[in-house]
Amino acid sequence: MTPLPLTAAEFAQTRRSVPAKTLTGPVPDRDALRGLLTAAARTPDHGKLEPWRFLVLEKPAMARLAALSDTRAAALGHDAEKTAKGRAQFDTGELAVVVVASPKPSDKIPPIEQTLSAGAVCLSLVNAALANGWGANWLSGWPSHDRTFVEEGLGLAPAEFVAGIIHIGTIKSIPTDRPRPDIEALTRWVSA
Numbered sequence: 625m626t627p628l629p630l631t632a633a634e635f636a637q638t639r640r641s642v643p644a645k646t647l648t649g650p651v652p653d654r655d656a657l658r659g660l661l662t663a664a665a666r667t668p669d670h671g672k673l674e675p676w677r678f679l680v681l682e683k684p685a686m687a688r689l690a691a692l693s694d695t696r697a698a699a700l701g702h703d704a705e706k707t708a709k710g711r712a713q714f715d716t717g718e719l720a721v722v723v724v725a726s727p728k729p730s731d732k733i734p735p736i737e738q739t740l741s742a743g744a745v746c747l748s749l750v751n752a753a754l755a756n757g758w759g760a761n762w763l764s765g766w767p768s769h770d771r772t773f774v775e776e777g778l779g780l781a782p783a784e785f786v787a788g789i790i791h792i793g794t795i796k797s798i799p800t801d802r803p804r805p806d807i808e809a810l811t812r813w814v815s816a
Contacts (some may be wrong), residue, residue, distance in 0.1 A: 640801060644761040
């Protein structure tokens with residue numbers, strides 16, 4: 625894909641995620657995706673602990689996870705709507721990167737800072753994809769919070785959790801912008 629012709633400041637002020645269900649192929653190949661992951665890994669990481677890792681879900685893995693989502697929904701007694709919603713991101717996705725929060729033991733870096741670093745990786749990956757002309761969206765959904773699903777389906781260790789599932793692909797249509805936060809209402813200036 626061709627990077628967008630924006631300055632960094634213009635990009636930051638106009639970036640917009642693209643709904644995952646509207647993304648299609650082609651998707652980044654492995655070399656292009658390595659570049660996006662490299663950019664995402666340049667996130668703040670106090671103590672250089674790397675308290676996160678990546679799982680790249682290609683199309684066959686997405687189909688397997690869609691089926692597992694159905695199995696887990698039935699086991700948990702979810703209704704049809706919740707079942708369908710949990711399955712949808714795996715059914716419609718072509719490529720996704722699971723950012724796994726993988727906290728490390730540390731006397732200096734508290735777990736919350738490690739969790740925030742994993743969240744920063746998610747946004748950095750979305751922004752890297754968008755800046756390179758791809759569509760991207762950060763999702764989670766109930767399957768990503770179900771221990772059986774993440775341990776059986778994604779191979780997560782007991783202390784790990786899903787920080788986000790980043791869908792990346794080709795933009796079918798440019799979405800309209802949504803209302804943005806009122807910065808004045810959210811900002812308090814502290815002078816003394």
